[in-house]
Amino acid sequence: MYVGIDHSTTGIKIAAVDDGGELTTAFRIDRRNVESAEAVLHELNDRVGLTRISLATVTYAFGDAIDEIEGIDHVPNRGVTDLVGLDYGTGAGATVFDRVRDSDVPTVVLPGVHRDLDTLHGFFKHYSALAGPDKVASMRCALERFRAEFDAADTFVWACASSSCMAGLVCDGRLRGFFHWVGPVHGWPDPEAVRRGVETDFDDVFMQCGLLPRCGADLTEVHDLSDPELFESVYWSTMLNVYALYPFARELGSDGLDAIVLSGRLMRRERPVPLGRRVYESCVDIAPVRFAEPYTSAQGAALVARDVAEGAEHVLGIPVGDVPEVAGE
Structure with a gap:
């Protein structure tokens, strides 16, 4: 059994897959x-059984201090350079x-x-x-689906609409590009945000540059978005x-674009507007469009653990470095 543990904005998502990659x-x-x-x-022991876990993958924050998939014991500072601008502190994700x-579960950390x-x-x-490792994990899950559906399709665009609006490009099975401008919570700082940070601090600068904070809304509203104008901005982003x-x-891409996958909880929303359907209609002329299921980032992280356990030299082009021995071997 392989486990993925995804540190995202709204929660810690955990998934397990079997040897065949099926979500359990x-x-x-x-x-x-x-x-x-x-x-x-x-919780993991009750739902999965700790002794049944061959290998786990953890994602955390930006994951920008490592450029290889590493064993958790070899990763300094939880795999991040720092948390400046993220306002994560040491909350549930760090815990x-x-x-x-500190457990006996063999674990790797994803950049x-x-x-x-x-x-x-x-x-x-x-x-x-540009983005945290949870996005890399979600793209790994998309690769698994497209390979199964389109017979080894390895070039696709993955687009997410959730707390962030992001998109990644995988060409020939490797991560080649990524865009992230603005979403409901996160956004890249502009001069106004930089000036405010200089006057106060930069602890939460990225958390203050999204659509919600710019309109004066509380960030807790990210759990129940209902403003049609915000969804309009999410669509354009x-x-x-x-x-x-x-x-x-x-x-x-060696053979052009094989597919587009739409991910994130806002893509699945029908109210106040059917965002996913609108994006689908705007993209279907470019390539076949598919929707990701919930928990794809955690499931993708579990697939990364399976890849590593099976001796993969890289995942989406990201090298596999010094990793722990797989449990049971």
Whole structure:
């Protein structure tokens, strides 16, 4: 059994897959519930059985301090350079990371999308960090689905609409590009945000540049978005990301773009507007469009664990470094 533990904005998502990669269980721990985070190993034992876990993968924050998949015991500072601008502090995600690290479960840590990844096209190395490793995990899950459905389709665009609006490009099975401009919670800082950070601090600058904080809304509203105008902005942000990657797909993909996968909880929303259907209709002329299921980031992380256990030299082009021995071997 392989387990993926995904540290995302709204919660800690955990999934397990069997040797064939089929999802067997998935659940979520609210990031605001540190007590549940403390009990993560008990929850895993009840749902999966700790002794049945051959290998686990953990994602955390930006994951920008590592550029290889590494054993959790070899990763400093939970795999991040720092948490400046993220406002994560040491909450439930850090607690889960530490509990798993201190356990007997063999575990690897997945890097995020950042400039030190050799697999990225040089254009995308302008920013030091683009996305957390949960996005890499979700793209790994998309690769599994498309290979099964389209007979080894390895070039696709993955687009997510959730707390963030992001899109990644996989060409010939490798992560080649990534765009992230603005979403409901996260956004890249503009001069106003930088000035405010200089006057106060930069602890939560990325958390103050999204659509919700810019309109004065409380970030807790991310759990129940209902403003049609916000969804309109999310639509355009998603389309910007997809179409910005499309020329790179045509340039780098050996056989063109095989598919587009739409991910994230907002893509599954029907009210106040059917966002996913609108994006689908706008993208279907480019390539076949498919929708990802919930928990794809955690499931993808579990698939990464399976890849590593089976001796893969890389996952989406990201090298496999010094990893622990798989349980049971």
